[in-house]
Amino acid sequence: MPAVPAAVVPSASTQPRPAGTSSGLPDQFGRVASDMRLSLTDKCNLRCTYCMPEDGLEWLKKDKLLNAAEIVRLVGLGVNKLGVRELRLTGGEPLVRADLVEIIAALRRNHPELPISLTTNGVGLAKKARALADAGLTRLNVSMDTLHHDAFLQLTRRPFLDQVLAGIEAAAAAGLHPIKVNAVLLRGINDRHGAELLAWCLERGYELRFIEQMPLDADHGWTREGMITAAEIRELLSSDFELAPDPRSRDGAPAERFEVRRPGSAELLGTVGIIASVTEPFCSDCRRTRITAEGKVMSCLFSRTEVDLLPLLRAGSAQSDDDAVVSRWQDAMWAKPKAHGMGHPGLGDADFVQPERSMSAIGG
Numbered sequence: 001m002p003a004v005p006a007a008v009v010p011s012a013s014t015q016p017r018p019a020g021t022s023s024g025l026p027d028q029f030g031r032v033a034s035d036m037r038l039s040l041t042d043k044c045n046l047r048c049t050y051c052m053p054e055d056g057l058e059w060l061k062k063d064k065l066l067n068a069a070e071i072v073r074l075v076g077l078g079v080n081k082l083g084v085r086e087l088r089l090t091g092g093e094p095l096v097r098a099d100l101v102e103i104i105a106a107l108r109r110n111h112p113e114l115p116i117s118l119t120t121n122g123v124g125l126a127k128k129a130r131a132l133a134d135a136g137l138t139r140l141n142v143s144m145d146t147l148h149h150d151a152f153l154q155l156t157r158r159p160f161l162d163q164v165l166a167g168i169e170a171a172a173a174a175g176l177h178p179i180k181v182n183a184v185l186l187r188g189i190n191d192r193h194g195a196e197l198l199a200w201c202l203e204r205g206y207e208l209r210f211i212e213q214m215p216l217d218a219d220h221g222w223t224r225e226g227m228i229t230a231a232e233i234r235e236l237l238s239s240d241f242e243l244a245p246d247p248r249s250r251d252g253a254p255a256e257r258f259e260v261r262r263p264g265s266a267e268l269l270g271t272v273g274i275i276a277s278v279t280e281p282f283c284s285d286c287r288r289t290r291i292t293a294e295g296k297v298m299s300c301l302f303s304r305t306e307v308d309l310l311p312l313l314r315a316g317s318a319q320s321d322d323d324a325v326v327s328r329w330q331d332a333m334w335a336k337p338k339a340h341g342m343g344h345p346g347l348g349d350a351d352f353v354q355p356e357r358s359m360s361a362i363g364g
């Protein structure tokens with residue numbers, strides 16, 4: 001079974017962070033991170049082919065994971081000292097974490113105004129949606145690649161589509177709006193289901209986003225030729241829908257949004273997003289800082305260097321320790337690569353090296 005790599009690289013900066021960059025999370029290229037993506041676990045109950053291997057991964061031991069108090073402390077440092085303005089909880093599958101509701105409630109008590117969102121596969125969501133909303137979750141994104149049971153099984157290797165559908169419904173009933181649905185299209189499996197999935201989401205007021213498959217699968221099976229591009233997705237949708245650029249500002253978001261209408265009709269049905277990380281990268285506007293489930297800063301989704309905050313978090317809780325954590329986090333972000341983990345965008349390029357960690361072990 002492949003193991004989650006234990007690599008710890010103290011600092012990746014080629015150039016030290018200059019004196020004077022004492023506030024926030026700036027990098028060498030003029031970007032400032034304010035969007036914190038925190039992985040709560042590397043575990044998952046699905047085995048999506050574009051993410052996890054069939055046999056799963058060797059899960060981190062519980063004592064290696066950030067505990068609830070450490071999570072609350074890290075978010076506090078992010079918000080109070082480093083300019084974090086948005087928090088996303090992800091994984092692995094965040095719903096498998098038994099203390100998820102308590103974590104959200106504690107974060108909400110400390111940060112009444114902070115937008116807190118969750119990215120989930122929706123399995124088990126039906127039972128938890130109300131508690132998540134009551135605890136103070138702002139909204140959530142559910143990953144669902146198809147409405148077809150056979151394709152769902154082929155993609156996720158688990159027969160849980162009905163659970164996901166029930167979860168989305170429960171989230172809507174709990175008022176966790178806006179609900180966004182994430183779908184990765186794979187050639188020959190669900191690429192022909194895109195228009196149907198969009199119609200389903202539009203009817204229910206959910207915002208669908210198609211995601212280009214990135215080379216972050218544990219099986220290392222991704223190819224630039226094999227993936228479905230944003231241009232292809234727009235083409236696949238064009239016989240059923242007309243897409244026009246959404247006039248609202250993109251504001252650094254991965255998804256480019258489009259207004260959706262039926263061909264020849266003026267009626268606005270809703271919007272669809274396309275997250276074209278491979279063919280239309282958005283790295284120049286990136287505001288994301290990632291923390292893995294075991295407390296490592298990954299300045300970029302494709303970083304091959306990681307900066308471990310856990311030893312500092314576990315060294316004590318005094319003010320001086322807070323300063324050390326903040327400073328190490330800032331150093332890590334200063335070293336953020338320009339794009340795609342290297343000096344230029346190009347996920348299919350010869351010099352691109354896929355990180356050892358799969359998406360589930362990074363925190364998508």
Ligand SMILES: Nc1nc2c(ncn2[C@@H]2O[C@H](COP(=O)(O)OP(=O)(O)OP(=O)(O)O)[C@@H](O)[C@H]2O)c(=O)[nH]1
Pocket residue numbers: 088090117119141180182211253254255275277286288301364
């Ligand atoms: N290349 C790249 N892709 C990202 C990044 N952040 C998110 N994505 C992609 O966007 C997908 C959707 O992310 P979500 O977790 O739903 O969050 P989001 O789209 O940033 O969030 P909202 O639009 O604010 O709801 C992820 O699965 C990734 O495929 C990033 O920093 N770099």
Ligand SMILES: C[S@@+](CC[C@H](N)C(=O)[O-])C[C@H]1O[C@@H](n2cnc3c(N)ncnc32)[C@H](O)[C@@H]1O
Pocket residue numbers: 044050051090091092093094119120121141142143182183184211212213214215216217359360363364
């Ligand atoms: C890693 S998952 C973590 C949260 C949760 N388990 C879920 O699936 O929503 C977050 C997102 O990453 C996406 N994802 C996973 N592997 C990917 C890949 N290789 N390329 C693009 N997106 C990927 C998933 O579709 C999902 O929307």
Ligand code: SF4
Pocket residue numbers: 044045046047048051052091092093121143359360
């Ligand atoms: S994409 Fe999410 S649900 Fe699918 S295997 Fe990865 S972590 Fe699990």
Ligand code: SF4
Pocket residue numbers: 282283284286287288299300301302337338339340341
């Ligand atoms: S690939 Fe790295 S730099 Fe580009 S948007 Fe994603 S996290 Fe940001």
